[in-house]
Amino acid sequence: MLRNGRTRLFLTRAPLPGAALFLGTALILGTALAHPAPLRAAAPLPPSPPAYGMKMVPASIPLQDGVRLAANLYMPDGAKPGEKFPALLEYLPYRKDDGGLDRDHVFYAYMAARGYVCARVDIRGTGQSEGHMPDREYSDQEQQDGMQVIAWLAKQPWSNGNVGEWGISWGGFNSIQMAMRHPPALKAIIAVDASDNLFQDDIHYIDGLMHVDEYEVAMDLNTTLPPAPGFPLDEAILAASFDSPPWLLMYK
Numbered sequence: 001m002l003r004n005g006r007t008r009l010f011l012t013r014a015p016l017p018g019a020a021l022f023l024g025t026a027l028i029l030g031t032a033l034a035h036p037a038p039l040r041a042a043a044p045l046p047p048s049p050p051a052y053g054m055k056m057v058p059a060s061i062p063l064q065d066g067v068r069l070a071a072n073l074y075m076p077d078g079a080k081p082g083e084k085f086p087a088l089l090e091y092l093p094y095r096k097d098d099g100g101l102d103r104d105h106v107f108y109a110y111m112a113a114r115g116y117v118c119a120r121v122d123i124r125g126t127g128q129s130e131g132h133m134p135d136r137e138y139s140d141q142e143q144q145d146g147m148q149v150i151a152w153l154a155k156q157p158w159s160n161g162n163v164g165e166w167g168i169s170w171g172g173f174n175s176i177q178m179a180m181r182h183p184p185a186l187k188a189i190i191a192v193d194a195s196d197n198l199f200q201d202d203i204h205y206i207d208g209l210m211h212v213d214e215y216e217v218a219m220d221l222n223t224t225l226p227p228a229p230g231f232p233l234d235e236a237i238l239a240a241s242f243d244s245p246p247w248l249l250m251y252k
Helices: 018-034 101-112 140-154 170-180 214-224 235-242 247-251
Strands: 008-012 053-062 068-077 085-092 117-122 159-168 186-192
Touching: 053 101, 053 140, 068 101, 068 140, 085 140, 085 170, 101 117, 117 140, 140 159, 140 170, 159 170, 170 186, 214 235, 214 247
Parallel strands: 008 186, 085 117, 085 159, 159 186
Antiparallel strands: 053 068, 068 117
16 A cells, blocks of 8 residues: 555555455445545454445536536435435546446445445546547546546535545556546545556556557547447547547557
């Protein structure tokens, strides 16, 4: 565990199944959000019993330039009037409304039932989000938008003002990057299979050698797909997709 004085950072490369990893580390993240004071080593706690149901609420997050990012909010169902909750952000280009939808229900149902609002947000220009897709992975635009997303989550009527961010791979990378910008509402992150050294530790260059596999091809194809569930093929959608150079080319 690393601390930068404001945001607590948890890094792991443990070979655990995705669901087990997220649900196990959720207790750590929950403690950090509920008690922002520096943590001390303690014995692991058993999972708490569920206290709520879950409901999914679509949301549109406005940015300063007029673009709106699409989000699914997985919220506690059955909350008392005026009850406030921390938010957990996962911020990805991996299309929240088709390829990741079944996975999200499993992860977020656990957390929503224990008093967290989980926000699954499509990065600008991907999935249902408006705007032109950034010209690279982990772009400054992505991070600037993410700062506004965190601030928006912290100010919602259901929020207690505390936000955590988590993710595996892409979500882990941008969790670290967002924490380095010190957004005031971001209290803790969990970064799994991620690093702050993109050149050395990311998939594109391994030990200084360029690496190309099916991920690079799939990533560029995935980001050109029109948004679910309608998959429109109008000129605006096609132009935004096919006028954007593949991200792979920037690594050549």
